[in-house]
Amino acid sequence: MSSPDTTQNTTEAPPSPERFDVEAVNRRDRQEPLYAPRKRIHPKRAEGGFRRFKWIVMMVTLCIYYLTPWLRWDRGEFAPDHAVLIDLYNRRFYFFFIEIWPQEFYYVAGLLVMAGIGLFLVTSSVGRAWCGYTCPQTVWVDLFLVVERAIEGDRNRRIKLDGEPWSAGKIFKKIVKHGTWLAIALATGGAWIFYFANAPTLAVDVLTGEAAGIAYSTIAVLTFTTYSLGGLMREQVCTYMCPWPRIQGAMLDEHSLTVTYNDWRGEPRSRHQKKRDAEGTPHGDCIDCNACVAVCHMGIDIRDGQQLECITCALCIDACDGVMKKVGRETGLISYATLYDYNQNMARAQSTDGAIDPSRVRDTSGRLLDTIKRTNWRSILRFRTLLYFCFWAAIGLGMLTVLLTRDRLELNVLHDRNPVFVTLSDGSYRNGYTIKVLNMMPEPRQIRLTIQGLPRAVMTLPEEKDHPQRVILLDVDPDRIHTQKIFVRSESEDLKEPKTKFRFLIQDNAGSERDDYNAVFESGVDG
Numbered sequence: 096m097s098s099p100d101t102t103q104n105t106t107e108a109p110p111s112p113e114r115f116d117v118e119a120v121n122r123r124d125r126q127e128p129l130y131a132p133r134k135r136i137h138p139k140r141a142e143g144g145f146r147r148f149k150w151i152v153m154m155v156t157l158c159i160y161y162l163t164p165w166l167r168w169d170r171g172e173f174a175p176d177h178a179v180l181i182d183l184y185n186r187r188f189y190f191f192f193i194e195i196w197p198q199e200f201y202y203v204a205g206l207l208v209m210a211g212i213g214l215f216l217v218t219s220s221v222g223r224a225w226c227g228y229t230c231p232q233t234v235w236v237d238l239f240l241v242v243e244r245a246i247e248g249d250r251n252r253r254i255k256l257d258g259e260p261w262s263a264g265k266i267f268k269k270i271v272k273h274g275t276w277l278a279i280a281l282a283t284g285g286a287w288i289f290y291f292a293n294a295p296t297l298a299v300d301v302l303t304g305e306a307a308g309i310a311y312s313t314i315a316v317l318t319f320t321t322y323s324l325g326g327l328m329r330e331q332v333c334t335y336m337c338p339w340p341r342i343q344g345a346m347l348d349e350h351s352l353t354v355t356y357n358d359w360r361g362e363p364r365s366r367h368q369k370k371r372d373a374e375g376t377p378h379g380d381c382i383d384c385n386a387c388v389a390v391c392h393m394g395i396d397i398r399d400g401q402q403l404e405c406i407t408c409a410l411c412i413d414a415c416d417g418v419m420k421k422v423g424r425e426t427g428l429i430s431y432a433t434l435y436d437y438n439q440n441m442a443r444a445q446s447t448d449g450a451i452d453p454s455r456v457r458d459t460s461g462r463l464l465d466t467i468k469r470t471n472w473r474s475i476l477r478f479r480t481l482l483y484f485c486f487w488a489a490i491g492l493g494m495l496t497v498l499l500t501r502d503r504l505e506l507n508v509l510h511d512r513n514p515v516f517v518t519l520s521d522g523s524y525r526n527g528y529t530i531k532v533l534n535m536m537p538e539p540r541q542i543r544l545t546i547q548g549l550p551r552a553v554m555t556l557p558e559e560k561d562h563p564q565r566v567i568l569l570d571v572d573p574d575r576i577h578t579q580k581i582f583v584r585s586e587s588e589d590l591k592e593p594k595t596k597f598r599f600l601i602q603d604n605a606g607s608e609r610d611d612y613n614a615v616f617e618s619g620v621d622g
């Protein structure tokens with residue numbers, strides 16, 4: 096690492112970084128009224144490690160969203176082969192090897208609880224990383240900005256274009272840009288409906304006008320929201336519409352990593368550092384180039400401190416690190432830092448009158464002191480975050496265990512209420528029941544139905560009343576509920592009271608899965 100000197104006694108002048116004529120949308124020293132007109136933001140493209148990481152996250156999340164409905168997963172001939180499918184008609188949710196039935200909706204509730212705890216975990220560790228990297232709003236705004244830059248150029252050219260009078264060239268560029276945005280929005284809405292049906296078939300139906308009206312209206316609504324939220328409203332959604340910035344404040348603590356301007360080494364900022372050096376006036380590392388403001392999609396100035404608008408995307412870190420390298424100083428003037436470390440460094444930098452004195456954090460050669468607190472990713476590992484992680488992992492493991500060991504056979508029984516029982520001519524009693532056997536496997540099964548607790552009782556089917564049986568075999572279709580009416584007949588001598596408890600049992604004839612149901616046999620015997 097170079098050894099910069101705050102007094103700048105260097106013989107070779109470093110290249111001068113570009114200065115940006117940009118003003119934050121909501122400066123600390125000039126807060127806008129609540130209903131101030133919107134200031135148009137023209138973010139400059141950032142370069143650096145965080146930007147590259149964001150490109151990767153953007154590509155991965157977009158690929159997941161657009162390609163998942165086309166993935167196949169073999170579940171045998173009796174079940175759909177989509178890897179992920181929300182089957183509203185049959186009320187099923189398929190996710191690779193997992194199939195969820197409506198009565199198992201608690202798994203979805205469990206997933207939502209995991210998502211909630213996951214957000215607590217991430218926010219308490221690295222602030223609004225969700226907002227800055229993976230939130231759909233952030234991802235689509237990034238994508239729309241790629242299109243905007245490709246057609247209209249980077250920040251300066253876009254500002255120039257917006258300021259020009261309308262011409263054929265300008266109209267053409269705007270039409271191409273908005274047309275491309277609309278195409279992306281259309282693809283986004285189109286991809287969403289593929290999660291609910293067979294994607295290749297539905298794609299053909301949509302293109303040939305054969306799809307259901309709900310498919311077209313869903314595409315229309317999502318096209319409109321994607322285009323307007325991602326293309327037109329952009330940062331306004333995060334600042335004014337999303338509740339998350341308000342909630343996150345309660346989740347951060349002084350050990351959470353957040354994007355921070357280290358004013359203990361940056362102030363007093365100066366655009367004329369050489370002049371200050373010549374005068375012997377102390378100055379910090381910030382050369383007031385505004386690169387950090389120019390790249391910010393939210394249009395804010397991180398040097399004004401933590402703000403509700405900051406989505407922790409870290410692009411200002413990339414921008415400032417680039418500037419620091421150009422002027423030959425240590426990177427990290429803007430960095431991920433905890434409030435605890437920041438306060439310690441600030442206390443070291445402040446002189447007795449409270450003013451920041453940059454020389455207090457540097458040694459005689461101009462290097463930052465070794466005792467200065469630097470970004471420490473190990474601050475993520477602390478009691479609070481480990482507790483969140485343990486909760487999160489325990490719920491996940493519990494759900495996975497239940498999922499992998501759950502029975503795929505279920506029995507439900509409804510007792511006939513009218514009449515509750517019938518007295519037969521030989522003095523025996525008969526009760527009617529509706530048996531519902533739920534086969535949650537994607538293959539047909541033969542199920543043995545028996546009774547337990549009524550020793551000599553027999554069962555008959557409505558169509559075979561003269562054929563009493565102790566065991567009934569039911570052929571159940573794959574992934575279906577099989578409903579069967581049956582009658583149970585018992586001799587009066589076997590009944591000691593008007594209501595006798597017994598059990599229906601079902602067992603997979605070819606496997607080990609079974610289920611039972613506690614039922615009541617009613618009769619006219621005196622208790």
Ligand code: SF4
Pocket residue numbers: 354387390391392393394395396397404405406407408409410411412
């Ligand atoms: S201030 Fe920095 S981290 Fe915050 S939104 Fe702007 S560029 Fe992203």
Ligand code: SF4
Pocket residue numbers: 356361380381382383384385386387388398414415418428429
């Ligand atoms: S913090 Fe960095 S990028 Fe921002 S104005 Fe200062 S030197 Fe430039």
